[in-house]
Amino acid sequence: MQHTRLLTTVRWGALAMMILMSIETARYAYDSVHRAWRFSFGDPQRWNAHWAVDAGTMIGMGPRTGYFILWIAVVLASLLCFAIGLYLLNRIRRLQLFDMRTALTVRALGLALAFAMAFDQVFQAVDLYLVTRFNANGPEPIMWRYDPSDIKTFSIGILMFLFGWIMHKGIDVARENKGFI
């Protein structure tokens, strides 16, 4: 049977991806939180020495905390994608391929990816504004900053969402056919 061989590939592929993705999840979580913490609180010079911030500008704890919370929210949105992705890979590894929960997980992953990337684009748009808010000549404007990686991942998210919908439809049709028989 051709599909039995393919199932073995899928199973091992999912396992390999789970291992790689677990490593990347840990690296991403540590690196992002560490950078956000250091920039917001760890070293006051780091913020003040930013290329767009006026020399000698004093930035209070309130704006720093707000900036940190916003940055962490973006990181958490991405970590949610990793968590859903790992859950989905585990279902695939266990060959739970065509049930409603898998279809819903595929849709959830697609939506989470699209949301996380849209959120990242919003953060990038306001990032420079927030950092330069206390400059003598006023802040840098809020503007969209082109990031092709975000757009590509967003696109894959929408494709996943559409595939989840197709799976959902397929499972519904299969159920109706069984009922009919």
Place this chain on the structure above:
Amino acid sequence: MNDRLHVWVARVFLLGLIAFAFYYPSMFLAQLVPITFSGPQGWQGIYGVDDTVLVPLWWRLLYFCIWLPSVIATQVFVLAAIWLVILILRGTYFEPATVRTAQWAGAAAAISGLGLLAAGSCSSWMLTAYNAEQRAPVKLFIESGEMGVLFAGLGLFLFGHVLMVTVLMDRENKEII
């Protein structure tokens, strides 16, 4: 959520993809063509590059080329995604053509992510290679955005295999009947 909403999402997404198919290569060319073809002094002023450096054409062309695999892979991804959405809008769901297109899109996205990580690792080294001093080494470039594209692409590729199982099972069932 009903079917109409999904069709609407697919149509809007298709328009966005078509726009990106033109915007992405134009941005790439707008960024790299000037520094590749603006003469030996074209790299002066770039961060980390000496103000007096003169870079020969072959080296600038090589710099241009290290970005090409990922740009081509991105373009393949976008075209495959456009075709995939068209197939979905036509109602071609569990067919080998749809599944193969999903696998192409996933593989191309993964290659584009990997290509950018590789090019990013060489970029500083290539830019500073003609400096008198302070040359940057080749350094592993890990950027979360590109890692995301790599994993999302691999995921889509694997998901294509999952869908292929459905297609094969369906075929085998039909043959038995």
